[in-house]
Amino acid sequence: MTDELAIETHGLTRHYGKVEAVRGLSLAVERQCITGFLGRNGAGKSTTIKMLLGMIRPTAGTGRVLGYNIADPAQSLQIRRRIAYVGEDKGLYGYMTVAELIRFTRSFYPDWQPHIEARLLKAYQLPPGRKVKAISKGMRTKLALLLALARRPELIILDEPSEGLDPVSIEELLQTLQEVRAGGTSVFFSSHQLSEVERITDRVLMIDHGQLVMNTRLGDLLDNYRNIVMEFGAQAPVPTAFALAGVERLRIKGRQVWVLASSNVEGIVAHARTLDATVQVTPVNLRDVFLDLVREAP
Amino acid sequence: MLWYKMWRESRVRFAISAVALLWMCGAVVLLQxxxxxHADEPLSYVRYIWHAVYKANALDLYILLVIVLGLGGVQQEHAQGTAGFTLSLPLSRWRLVATRAVTGWVEVAVLALLPALLIPLLSPWVGQTFPFLRALQFSVLWAGCGMVIFALTFFFSTVLAGAYSPAIASVAAVVGCSMSAGLPLFERxxxxxxxxxxxxxxxLLSPGNASLGAFAVPLPWLSLGLYALLALCLTGVAGVITARRDFP
Structure with a gap:
């Protein structure tokens, strides 16, 4: 394992009784990138993030964040000194005022940046004197972001950051994340909002049923992945499998076969034509790939 | 600032507890x-205060208030949805538990001190006196024993989910402890x-004069030491459980 990576896991596994929330997850998150962590609800995203933060112990496997072992309590402390986490529920202390919570959080981070705090307080129009429980969910997300960013973390982990936000707040959030990355901070965020991920991420990790099903640069995905639709005539036999390089997913309905290809498009098309199929190749977007990879087989 | 968080979490409960205890002690003095x-037999003022405050009503209230103060901790935060924020701070779970426990013990001790401050001060208003040092001796007993009751509730708050179950379990444990003390096995x-x-x-049998010896000697130091040890053990177990627990 290397500390050149922001996050690295090998065979990370977490069982809840008989349920396998995360199954042998091996992933690598590069530094100074925005990495989108995609998956359906219950795919294992939050469990993975909580294992990285030391809130849940892995059943098996290893993981490192910024080079520190997630399973070692002392190293986990170092992880939490260097990263920032914005949780899905934005559960902040409702009994404190905005100013009190900022003061409280600031006390744990010697590298706190007062100018970032002041800038974000103004930009987000947060009311310092108001109790946290009295501000809206959007405001709470902004406050959580302020608390995360003012400590100048090396890595910021966000779990469903746009959950419950209005479109304007989502836009501001995405802009903030891009600014953060430009400042040299690595961003790792989970989401099932594909349009957001597609707009800002450099790299996409996709998880389904606790297993990694995709790990690629977004640019590579858009450049290389293709949807190949094959229509077989009445006389031609419809194949039940396509054991060719580059075939990621295959769906068959009647005499039509859909293939999601990550490479070797020409080879797959040529093979289909030898089977007397009419072939149509179309570019994909993240949504197509996501649905193809995580949709249950009919 | 972690102390501040613990204080903020419990200060409303502490303030209500303090007011309730002061109100009850004040009522006992003013209605003496x-x-x-109407007492069945003549009661000296000191004995009356002991009966009404240190043996019965105010003591029962104090025990309940200590149980209320003992509620909280990371498990309870998890139910409220703030554990994720707390656990993402660069703090060990042991530090969270220790800070919460020490804050609670200080509150329990301050609460125990309130009757000692109020009763001697208020007694002259009704033409009576109650020695401050004697009241302080009772406060030491309350604080020492309150520490173990707090630790018991804190322990239950760590192992039991739900807002009320730790309180119910603590009341049951204190009642059970009181009942089992009457068994022949424990009478010795x-x-x-x-x-x-x-x-x-x-x-009540001690002279109650102002020397340090007269203040300290009648106190049951063995019992207080045992309870302090028990409180530390219960807190330690709560710490081990918190350190090892998953917070999904």
């Missing part, structure tokens, strides 16, 4: 004439009788 006039070990230790009946 009426109550003592009066030091283990928590409630009897809190009553401090033996203090």
């Amino acid at each position: 004439q009426q109550v003592r006039a 070990f009066p030091a283990l009788d928590l409630i009897d230790t809190m009553h401090g009946a033996q203090l």
